[in-house]
Amino acid sequence: MGRRDPFAELDMVATLDESARYAADELRVALTWTRRSAEATQCYADDLVFHLPQVHAALSAGRIDPAKARVFWHHLHGLAARHVESICAALLPHAGRLTTGQLAARLARAVIAVDPDRAREQYERAVTERSVIAYLNPDGTVTLTATGLPADEAAAACERIHHLATQIKRAGHPATLDQIKADVTLGLLNRRFDHMTTTQIITAMTSDVESGQAPANTDHAGQPATPTQPSTSTQASSPTPPSQSTPPDIPAGPRPGP
Template identity: 45%
Template sequence: MYEDGEGVSVLAGMPAGPELAAALACVDRPALNGFELVEVAKAITRQIAHDQAELLATVAEIAYCPLGDETSPAQRTDHPTEYAADEVRLALTLTRRAADTLMGDAYTLVEYLPAVHEAMRSGHIDLARARVLYEETSALPEAVARDMVDLILPAAAALTTGQLRVRLRRLVIEADPDAAAVRQREALTQRRIEHGLDPDGTATLAGRHLPPERAATAAARIDALAAAAKQAGDSRTLDELRADLYLDILNGIPTDTTGGGGGVELVVPLATLTGLSAQPGQIKGWGSVLAEIAAKLADQQRDQPWRYTVTDDSGAVVGHGPLRKRPPAGLAALVRARDRTCRAPGCRTPAHRADLDHTIAWQDGGPTTPANLGVLCRHCHGYKHSEGVTLVQPTPGTFTWTTRLGHTYTTRPEPP
């Protein structure tokens, strides 16, 4: 409640801006329960986005201010002034890099993608999501980028930055597959290894701008070797095993390869495989890849088990099964194909690394059917069973979570 006794429910419908800022200033946090505090946190987040948008608009104006002082008239130049970022750097006590980033955000969002800036100003999305929208569309022609932003903005607030990137990358490839292929070939010329010491005394060794099909198969091999070592009784965690195997292989240390090479889970439209379409494929756990990459990876794995997935016009999975080699995985395979990732809000753990869960527990009479099964990673599976959390599946593949503080969130699987 506020200090005058009014409930916080009014915050939910209040637009970001001066009115919301004034209302938040009256919040009496010690008098609020957990449900109400979450509502306040959501309102503060909207207000922060609004204030950040106002800051960006102000910085963008500073870029066009001519030489002057406190007595100068409000004039603007036709083009940004050369040292505008330094004016901001000195005023806000920023590093040069931070000031350049702020100035870049201001130009990009205020002038290049005004719809994104307005979405921030209204509190619909925050700066982190706004940056993703720019970064993932920056290689597109301005008109195409704006159209794509208009297409995805309504859903952006309900997506994590990771989910937003995955969806945008698919849309960017679909918008112009040929241009996407050119960009990838150019980026591959920048492939390299990066290394350095971390603040805690450990080290980082990573590859950048690698061919996605080779990186995915390499990671899958490490996953398979780590899983085999764990199954054989190794006490290290899977993450520790993956890291140690990575270094052992690079250092030429003999490694037990009985775990096999590992397989990459690839989803690719039949039309892409037959060369009739340039629709992108998707490497599970990685994201969308060009049609030619998907076809190459499929060819490399022609001796691996193949499965088909049938979808309706809306993208909902209506059938799934093996094409050869392995016996039908049945219901579990259908549910994993439908859900694709853990069905907790914001979680992107691939289905093949997650548990298959009865929404209504089997011991409580829950049936083993698509309408009562769902994919949950180990962490989210534990969260589901924690005190105060409930999960229902109103329709197959749609999951509604109620948190321990009474808030509800609904997830639906991404279309293939």
Template identity: 45%
Template sequence: MGGLTRLGRVFEEGVAGKLVQLPPGAELAAVLDRIDLAALNGFEVVEVVKAISRQIAHYQAALLAAAWESAFCPPGDETSPPERTDRPEEFAADEVRFALALTRRAADTLMGTACQLVERLPAAHAALRSGRIDLARARVLDEETAALPPPLARQLVDLVLPAAGGWTTGQLRARLRKLVIAADPEAAAQRQREALTRRRIEHGLDQDGTATLAGCHLPPERAAAAAARIDALARAAKRSGDTRSLDELRADLFLEILNGHHAATAPAPRVGGVELVVPFATLAGLGAHPGEIKGWGPVLAEIAAKVADQQRDRSWRFTVVDGRGAVMAHGPLRRRPAAGLAAFVQARDRTCRAPGCRVPAGRSDLDHTVAWESGGSTTPANLGVLCRHCHGYKHSKGVRLSQPTPGTFVWRTRLGHTYTVGPAPP
């Protein structure tokens, strides 16, 4: 069959076991080079995809190490001895630029990433070389710790590296950003104050002839409130029968408000609600642990307090978590509405419970893990938050979802791979 009729005939462990055992390097490269994808089933093909990803990460780490090494090579030619300088050459990036036919910006970026990972974050570079993370995650580790002193940056990287390979770049960025704020709240506040002085509006034409208009470096509490206001207006218009999609309504309202042309056609809420997760000590002014604006990410304690103050006249809800961050109780703090089963599950799950998905619970569906028509109960132990896309995926052919304990979801994909999503972090 022009290759292996079945990898299991060559490897005693079979393709899945063999590929998992092999670290990135020459042996794995040789194995991958001999694989006939057409001879494998779907489960095995996914294992090949994972192995190739590890091997690519290995080569990317080697590329960065070699590029950075070239920066210390003095002028010479093919006959020169292997000498090194004490510091990188000023125009080292240009050597790589010419060799790889890169733009100047791309060459500078590559050399900068090489410097940061090899010199400043060696543990991240080692994780990349071993295939435990990919280059995208390595860059997140670099970017999110760039403002920190190297010893602190390495400490925080060490904290997240064991789990970083199982998180999306968005999840990794959010977790690391919260750690950076908590590590030195005052320094984080100072960096934010400096960034606010660079706030501006950006605009330009898109490739398809449309235009982009965006605000940058805005105060997060005001930006979140503005976005919530536009969302509330859009939903009010939709309830009144507007046929445009919510995204179209939000975009149109954005322009109408800025141009002074907005005239509400339906009763609109006074203000849109901003969902906030914040430790009680922070809210009471007794601590500086960061809070989180749902759908936006971690924010400084003082920003969380501002968001809370903006909504002091709204109905509040409390959430009690255990030491692992699992939600134990949820309910109204000021008013006593009807029983809030859906609200409890949303507070417990926080985001869509599919692997890597970060769509907020408030924009997701409430799903019966075991379908109601199949005897599934309407209880927290059988309910979970799934965004519309992941909800549809759950019901696609071959996919199975279970909830062995409340808040823990086990996915089995259509090709037989299993992924566990634990309770949302505190």
């Protein structure tokens, strides 16, 4: 549908050299997709058939699955035809025995090897488009992510979070390492740990756990409390004063993928 000639006679099958101008719109109407999804799918299909014929042939023959075809497209999209052919000849015979992660790593190395200038341009362009995104999940939690970060600085940030979380875990924190990493990341970003040393951060995290367990331990150790009448003091009945600052709204739902 993307390459058919919309002005051809009804009894003719005619194709275009490029995708039809409104191909994605027709796909969008026929399948009731969003514009972004229709355009992304049309671009992928056109590239796979006309620019990555080796990958399309392997997918059609069942030698690779759709997920691996997507990995090839992601790394080879826009690459010169001669480079696509050489990389596909080297990796397609082995793709069926690789995971998508292993395949992606090999493709990334191969692309850098055949066209290092293009790889550098892609990296620099991605860094200029770096951003931080937060969106509300269906369960009410929030996903906070940063994209397009410089590789060396991101690696240093991840190493610091992992190192802090490991020390907190060794200090007796009962949560999993991933949970502690999430708490440490949030504390570093929301300024809770501002001006704290590593030792102070560890103490603050473990103290939170101990203070949360203290009331439970006290209740078990003592006698059952005698019921009392609810307090009628002015302080108890007065409403809680509103916060002076309101956090920004977080958009609901994940960002649509390409």
